[in-house]
Amino acid sequence: MLNFLSKPLFLFDPLSVFFLVVIFIVSLPSAIYALGYLKDSYPSKKIILSWFLLAVFVLSMAAVVTANNVLIFLVAWETMSLVSYFLVVFDTTHEKSIRAGTIYIIMTHIGTAFLVAAFLILHKYAHAFDFATIKSACLSMPAPTKDIVFLLLLAGFGTKAGIVPLHIWLPYAHPQAPSHISSIMSGVMIKTAIYGIIRFVMFLLGVNSTWWGVLILILAVITCLVGVIYALMERDIKRLLAYSSVENIGIILLGVGLAMLSVTMKMPYLAVFSLAAGLYHLINHAIFKGLLFLCAGSVYKATGTRDIEKLGGLIKKMPQTAVYFLIGSLAISTLPPLNGFVSEWLTLQAFFLGVFQSAGGMKIFLGICAALLALTGGLAAACFVKAFGVVFLGLPRSHYAQSAKEVSLAMKSGMFFLSFLVIVFGIAAGLIIKLLVKISAAAMNIDISSMSFSLNNLVFTPQDGLLSAGAGKSIYLSTPMLTLVLAATGLAGFAVYKLFGKTKAVIYKTWDCGYYKLDAANEYTGTAFSKPFRIAFSFFLLPYRKTQKVRESFYHVKSFAYETHTTFVFKKYIYAPSVALVFKTAKFMRRIQPGSIHLYLAYIFGALLLLIIFMDKF
Amino acid sequence: MKIILILGQLIFFITLAPFLSGLILKLKNCFRMRQGQSVFQPYYNLRKLFSKGEVVSETASWIFKVTPFILIASTLTVALLVPVFILSSPLYHLSDFLVIMFVFALGRFFLALAALDTGSSFGGMGASREMFISSLVEPALCLVIFSLFMQFGSTNIFIFSGIHAVSVSSLVAALALFLLALAETSRIPVDNQETHLELTMVHEAMALEYSGRSLALIEMAAHLKQMIWFFLIAQIIFPITALSAINSAGLFSWGLWYLARIFIITLTVALVEVFLAKMRLFRVADFLGFVFVLGVIAGVCAIIGV
Numbered sequence: 001m002l003n004f005l006s007k008p009l010f011l012f013d014p015l016s017v018f019f020l021v022v023i024f025i026v027s028l029p030s031a032i033y034a035l036g037y038l039k040d041s042y043p044s045k046k047i048i049l050s051w052f053l054l055a056v057f058v059l060s061m062a063a064v065v066t067a068n069n070v071l072i073f074l075v076a077w078e079t080m081s082l083v084s085y086f087l088v089v090f091d092t093t094h095e096k097s098i099r100a101g102t103i104y105i106i107m108t109h110i111g112t113a114f115l116v117a118a119f120l121i122l123h124k125y126a127h128a129f130d131f132a133t134i135k136s137a138c139l140s141m142p143a144p145t146k147d148i149v150f151l152l153l154l155a156g157f158g159t160k161a162g163i164v165p166l167h168i169w170l171p172y173a174h175p176q177a178p179s180h181i182s183s184i185m186s187g188v189m190i191k192t193a194i195y196g197i198i199r200f201v202m203f204l205l206g207v208n209s210t211w212w213g214v215l216i217l218i219l220a221v222i223t224c225l226v227g228v229i230y231a232l233m234e235r236d237i238k239r240l241l242a243y244s245s246v247e248n249i250g251i252i253l254l255g256v257g258l259a260m261l262s263v264t265m266k267m268p269y270l271a272v273f274s275l276a277a278g279l280y281h282l283i284n285h286a287i288f289k290g291l292l293f294l295c296a297g298s299v300y301k302a303t304g305t306r307d308i309e310k311l312g313g314l315i316k317k318m319p320q321t322a323v324y325f326l327i328g329s330l331a332i333s334t335l336p337p338l339n340g341f342v343s344e345w346l347t348l349q350a351f352f353l354g355v356f357q358s359a360g361g362m363k364i365f366l367g368i369c370a371a372l373l374a375l376t377g378g379l380a381a382a383c384f385v386k387a388f389g390v391v392f393l394g395l396p397r398s399h400y401a402q403s404a405k406e407v408s409l410a411m412k413s414g415m416f417f418l419s420f421l422v423i424v425f426g427i428a429a430g431l432i433i434k435l436l437v438k439i440s441a442a443a444m445n446i447d448i449s450s451m452s453f454s455l456n457n458l459v460f461t462p463q464d465g466l467l468s469a470g471a472g473k474s475i476y477l478s479t480p481m482l483t484l485v486l487a488a489t490g491l492a493g494f495a496v497y498k499l500f501g502k503t504k505a506v507i508y509k510t511w512d513c514g515y516y517k518l519d520a521a522n523e524y525t526g527t528a529f530s531k532p533f534r535i536a537f538s539f540f541l542l543p544y545r546k547t548q549k550v551r552e553s554f555y556h557v558k559s560f561a562y563e564t565h566t567t568f569v570f571k572k573y574i575y576a577p578s579v580a581l582v583f584k585t586a587k588f589m590r591r592i593q594p595g596s597i598h599l600y601l602a603y604i605f606g607a608l609l610l611l612i613i614f615m616d617k618f
Numbered sequence: 619m620k621i622i623l624i625l626g627q628l629i630f631f632i633t634l635a636p637f638l639s640g641l642i643l644k645l646k647n648c649f650r651m652r653q654g655q656s657v658f659q660p661y662y663n664l665r666k667l668f669s670k671g672e673v674v675s676e677t678a679s680w681i682f683k684v685t686p687f688i689l690i691a692s693t694l695t696v697a698l699l700v701p702v703f704i705l706s707s708p709l710y711h712l713s714d715f716l717v718i719m720f721v722f723a724l725g726r727f728f729l730a731l732a733a734l735d736t737g738s739s740f741g742g743m744g745a746s747r748e749m750f751i752s753s754l755v756e757p758a759l760c761l762v763i764f765s766l767f768m769q770f771g772s773t774n775i776f777i778f779s780g781i782h783a784v785s786v787s788s789l790v791a792a793l794a795l796f797l798l799a800l801a802e803t804s805r806i807p808v809d810n811q812e813t814h815l816e817l818t819m820v821h822e823a824m825a826l827e828y829s830g831r832s833l834a835l836i837e838m839a840a841h842l843k844q845m846i847w848f849f850l851i852a853q854i855i856f857p858i859t860a861l862s863a864i865n866s867a868g869l870f871s872w873g874l875w876y877l878a879r880i881f882i883i884t885l886t887v888a889l890v891e892v893f894l895a896k897m898r899l900f901r902v903a904d905f906l907g908f909v910f911v912l913g914v915i916a917g918v919c920a921i922i923g924v
Contacts (some may be wrong), residue, residue, distance in 0.1 A: 313737075315679045326681075335724045336717065345716055348760070352767045360921055367764045367917045371910070374719075374760035378753030381727055385749050389734030389742075395677055476711040476774070485698060485709065486721075490691030492628075497687070497831050500668050510675040510736045510827060513816075524734065524742020532750035536903045 007130040011068035014442040015203070019065035019195050022283050025421065026187040026290040027058045030180040033294050033414030036407060037180055037301060050090060050178065057083045057184065064192045070119045070129040077115070077192075081108045081160075084189060087181045088173045100172035107169040111159030118152035118200075121145065135204050146208045153200050154216070161193035163253070164223040165570045167246045171230070174245065175238030175306070179297020180414075182238060186245040187290035191282055194252055198275070198443055202260060213261025217369055220257050224250030224376040226570075229537050232383045232530045233566050237296045237306050240387055241289065244332065247376060248285040252278050254373060255347050258354055258366075259444070267357045268446045274350035275440035276433060281343035284425055288331040288340060291418035295325040298411055299391060302404040308526045310398040311391045317404040322392045324415040329388045331422045333381035337483040339425035344377055345477060346433070379533070386529045395520040429479045527564065534566065542567035624698060624709070631697040635841035636660035638848065638884055645888035660841060664834050672830035675736040685732035686828070686835035692725030693839040693846070700849050701776050713775045715763045719756065722802070725839065726752055733824035740816045744823025747899060751808060751820065754906040755801050761913025762791045762798070766854070768920035775853065782857045787919035792855035794912040796886070799847035801906065803840070805887060807897045808905065818896070852879045 012020075031054065038047045060083060063076035085108070089101035123129060125145075126137035138146070155166070162170040170190070174182050207213065227247030234240040255278020262271035298321045299314065300306050315322040327338070334344040351370035355363045396402045406412075425432060441448040497503075512518035534543050548561040592599075640657040647654025656662070674682065699713040730749055733741030763773055765787050770778040782788075801808040804821035813819055816826065825836050852858075856879040864872045897905060 313677075315681065330724075330727065333723070333727060334720060335727055336720050341720055345714075345720065348716055349773070352764060352773065355764075355768060356771075363768075363921050364914070364917060367761060368914070370764055371757040371760045371913065375753065375757035378723075378749075378756035381723060382749035382753050385727060385730045385734070385745060389731055389745065393679065393681065393731060393735040394737035477714065477717065478711060481709075482695070482712055482717065482721075485695045485712070486691050486724075489694035489698070490687045492694065493687045493690035493835055497835065500831065503672055503831060505672045505674045505830075507676050508673050510677055510738045511740070512738070518737070520737070522739050523737050524739050524746065529742060529746040532746060532899060533753075535900055536750070536754075 007068065007132065009069050009072050010063070010066045011131070012066060014439040015195070015198065016066045018279065018283075018436075018439045019191070020062060022191060022286045023058065023061050023065065023188050025283070026286050026418075027054075027184055029414040029417040030183045030187075030290060030294065031414075032417070033183075033297070033411050034178075034180040036410030036412075036414075037178065037297055039408070041178075041301065046090075050087075053083055053087055053090075054181070054184075057087060057181075061188060061192055065195050068131050070122065070131075070134070074112075074116070074119065078112060080189065080192065081105075081112065084173075084177075084181075084185060087185075088177045090178055090181070091176065094176070096172075097176045100169075100176040104169045104173035107159055107166070111156045111166070114152045114156035114159070115196075118149050118156060121149050121152070122204075131199075131204060138205050141205075143208055146205060149205060150201055150208070150212055153197065153205070157193040157196040157200075158219070159193075160196075161190050161249050161253075162223075162227075162246045163219050163249065164226045164246065165574055167223070167227070168570060168575055170246055171234075171239050171242045174242035174293075175236060179238070179293055179300060182242075182297070183290040183293035186242060186293055187286040190245060190249060191252075191286060194249070194256065194278075194282060197253075197256060202256075202263075202275075203443055203445075207260045207263045210261060210264045213257050213259075213264060214365070216253055216257030216260060217365075220250045220253035221369055221372045222250070223247070223253065225372060225379075226540075228376050228379040228383060229533070229540065232379060232386065232533050233541065235308050235526050237299065237308050237311075237387065237391060238293065239306075240308075240383070241292050241296055244292075244380065244383065245285075245289055247380060248281070248289065248332075251344070251347065251373065251376065252282045252285065254278070254369065255281060255350065258347075258350055259440070262354060262357075263444065265354075265357055265362075267354070268444075269448070270350065270353055270357070271444060272437055272441045272446050272448055273353070274347070275444065276436040277343060277346035277350050279436050279440055280346055280433065281340075284331070284339040284343045284422075287418055287421045287425060288328045288338075291324060291415060291422060292328040292332065294411070294415050294418065295321055295328060298407040298415070299325075299404075301411070302407055303400040305398070305400045308387065308390045311396070311401045312394045312520060312523065313392070313396040313401055314404055315392040317396075317401070318392075318406045320406060320412055321415065324412075324419045325392065326388055327419045327422055329384035331426070333384045334377045335381070337426045337479045337486065339422050339429075342426055342429040342433075342477070342479060344373070348373060382530075382533065386526050390524075390526040390529065394523050397520045397523065397525075427479050427483060429477065534564075540569065542569065627698060627700075627702050628694065630702055631694075631842055631845060632838070635838070635845040636664060638845050638880070639841050641881075641884050642888045642891065645885060646892050649888070649892045660837075664838060667829075667834035667837070668831055670830045672832060675738075675827050677737040678732075678735050678827070681728070682732045682735040682827070683832075685728045686832040686839075688728045689725040689839045690835045690842075692721050693842040696721050696846050697842055699775065700846055701853065702849070710774075710776055715766070715773045715775055716760075718775070719759055719763070722843070723752070723756075729824050729836070732828075733826075736827040738827060740819070740823045740826050743817070744820055744826070747820045748824060750899070751801055751902055751906070754903060755798050755909075758794060758906055758909040758913045759798055761910060761917055762794050765791045765913065765916035765920040768917060775850070778854065784855065784857065785919070786924040787916050788854050790912055790916040790919055792851055794909050794916060795847075795851050795854065796883070797905070797909045797912070799844075799851060800887070800890065801902070803844040803847055806891045807894045808902050810896045813896075848880055848883045851883055855879075856882075 038050060057080065060076050060079040064073060064080055067073035067076055085101055085105045088104055089097045091097045122134050125141050126134040159166040174186050177185060224247050227243050227250060231240050231243035231247060234243055255274050259271045259275035259278065262274060299311065302318060303311060331338040331340040334340045348370050351366050354366045358366065437448060510518055534541055543564060543566045546563040549557050550559045552558040637657065640660045643659065644654055644657045696718050698709050699718060726748065730745035733745040766778055767773050769785065769787055804811055809820040810818065816823060825833060828836055858876060
């Protein structure tokens with residue numbers, strides 16, 4: 001039992017190193033940002049505590065992705081969960097934080113329970129806790145057991161990743177933490193669950209049947225759409241970003257799920273390619289979501305509110321933050337030539353390529369998955385037009401926005417670093433995909449020496465007929481070239497604009513139909529912006545209105561209150577009933593706990609008897 | 619040589635694009651038994667706008683100012699990627715249908731932001747509706763690209779340009795693409811370019827605050843986008859031999875057919891505009907849902923191999 005120390009406790013294989021890079025690439029700028037963010041916001045003792053927690057948090061995540069032993073993994077996983085709980089409830093003065101923390105810690109422990117169950121089953125077969133032994137034991141594991149372990153792992157990691165319907169904690173917990181922590185939580189922590197899925201399901205367990213991949217793809221598509229639709233409806237800027245994280249986890253899982261499916265369909269190259277696409281989106285999302293959370297934190301710090309309906313016009317008060325937020329928004333809306341575009345394009349191409357080897361029904365399934373991914377992209381663009389447009393453009397909607405000032409240098413440099421990475425990861429896509437292909441091949445033990453790639457162009461040329469003839473007549477994307485063409489044509493447009501002689505721009509009021517009193521109250525709000533979506537998706541959002549008339553007399557209405565809400569179907573139809581059930585059961589169980597010591601002794605005696613009787617059976 | 623080809627393609631698009639818009643207007647007026655304005659009216663409009671000064675809203679920021687350039691950049695970039703005369707081009711590798719979809723989205727994103735930038739509620743309405751429509755266009759477009767990929771094995775437009783047998787799948791895909799083009803180029807039944815009521819505008823509402831040269835660039839981008847869509851549809855439904863494969867004798871008939879197929883599409887758009895009414899915004903979701911189904915059908919046909 002204690003010989004688990006004989007194997008190395010930590011392992012730095014390509015997959016682990018990749019995740020370490022993801023962790024540090026976001027944690028570093030977030031820490032720099034925190035220098036400015038924490039100042040003046042918290043008492044100095046609390047700031048010291050927050051640095052300590054941040055350090056433990058980052059280290060525990062690093063331990064999660066490098067552990068070579070299930071026990072170490074679990075300890076690191078729990079440390080990560082607990083420390084992040086403390087960080088979620090860091091603003092103890094807010095009632096909301098405590099509530100968010102409670103939901104978070106309950107959900108995360110339910111997730112851990114599933115993981116422990118899966119690990120115990122694995123141990124039963126391997127009789128050891130280290131990964132190498134488990135991997136070899138999994139080869140001889142019966143298929144039904146594998147299925148059970150897979151489902152347990154999926155539920156466990158799915159809770160942490162925020163797969164719908166296990167996402168419920170995410171939009172509460174992530175926004176409530178201080179912004180640099182939100183950035184790390186959304187950017188990195190939920191990715192450790194993806195690491196878990198890749199490491200345990202694909203690497204250790206080995207993908208067994210086709211339905212695993214199909215299940216993950218279905219869950220991924222649902223996660224994408226639910227995440228982005230809720231994000232569109234949201235008016236709290238940080239919660240909007242949290243929902244968008246749910247969506248992006250879905251996109252990453254589309255890559256991972258397709259990789260699993262391809263493995264079982266005997267398409268190893270496609271598996272490598274789609275996992276690489278998933279990993280690319282993973283690191284991209286870490287970067288731009290980290291960036292967006294830092295920007296949202298700057299807005300919060302400068303204005304004191306996260307409600308987008310109270311913001312507006314910040315592009316003039318906080319010009320630099322606005323640029324960073326714009327870069328993040330463009331990237332997350334998958335617009336060229338930034339990094340989000342590259343990974344979305346890769347994922348779509350992977351789906352298209354997957355069609356060639358699969359059978360009829362599967363082809364349509366993959367095609368529809370790709371189409372729904374495109375829908376997600378379109379909705380995400382709408383969501384971030386809303387987020388950027390309402391927060392930064394137009395007129396300030398309240399005194400909060402009116403009095404905003406640009407944030408400190410430390411905060412700006414954190415955001416600058418990540419914006420820079422967004423651009424680098426878009427332009428240098430050719431180099432990065434090469435690396436990622438190697439990493440994903442290593443994670444799945446697939447030999448890619450006969451697969452050809454060319455620099456700068458993402459050329460994916462399957463060589464040995466693994467994809468049937470006609471497929472992949474070379475798929476190209478060259479982001480540097482695309483950037484060049486965009487820049488050149490833009491400059492040409494500018495040149496034409498200037499060539500026609502000097503123009504005189506008259507600065508005047510916005511057209512107001514002759515009303516002459518156009519102010520912030522006339523502006524389009526975020527809620528109004530998302531109205532068409534609310535109506536189109538009303539079958540899922542179930543919007544309802546509350547109206548209230550305050551009457552002075554029967555004939556005269558003094559004021560009229562109008563509220564519009566959407567129903568959170570998962571909360572209302574899954575979580576609320578189950579919580580009610582738990583309470584009901586607890587109430588019922590209380591009957592056998594009347595407080596009598598004699599009765600309790602009888603229980604103990606009864607349990608002992610039962611154990612003695614059944615001891616032989618095990 | 620490459621530079622000349624690129625410039626040639628740009629000039630081709632820029633000179634012809636306003637003509638198509640003018641032609642649609644003229645055709646519509648013919649059907650309505652009206653005299654109507656000249657076919658060259660869009661050119662006159664552009665010249666007028668280019669010589670006029672601008673009025674910029676005091677609320678607007680730099681987003682408002684750069685948007686026309688980003689919009690024209692995204693459209694011109696796509697114009698360079700569309701196969702026009704030649705079946706190979708210096709930008710051959712970039713001509714990916716999915717890339718085109720995303721490059722168009724870039725221009726649209728900025729136009730929607732610019733609409734919100736002036737603080738006008740008309741702009742907000744336009745932006746909200748445009749993003750709503752475009753987000754529903756994307757899945758259907760993706761399915762169309764998927765069905766083309768199934769047939770030709772690549773998303774590169776050059777692969778499925780040129781001569782190929784027209785199949786049921788590509789016919790359905792072209793029909794779907796045509797309906798999407800109506801939505802993307804703000805045509806009836808999705809949007810109405812002729813309306814001057816701010817409350818019903820979509821594309822026009824976003825550009826409401828623009829004037830002078832900026833407006834000229836935005837209008838030019840709209841003309842270009844329309845022509846690009848017509849070309850893409852034409853390449854799928856009316857395949858044509860490469861110019862380089864034509865001897866001098868066949869050049870005339872080639873050129874005639876080349877222009878005729880664009881004219882057929884233009885005529886169809888004009889007919890649709892005359893005989894249909896604009897839909898309510900929320901009916902657009904049903905309309906695009908129908909196109910999505912067409913996309914699925916195109917995909918199924920491609921899988922069956924018809």
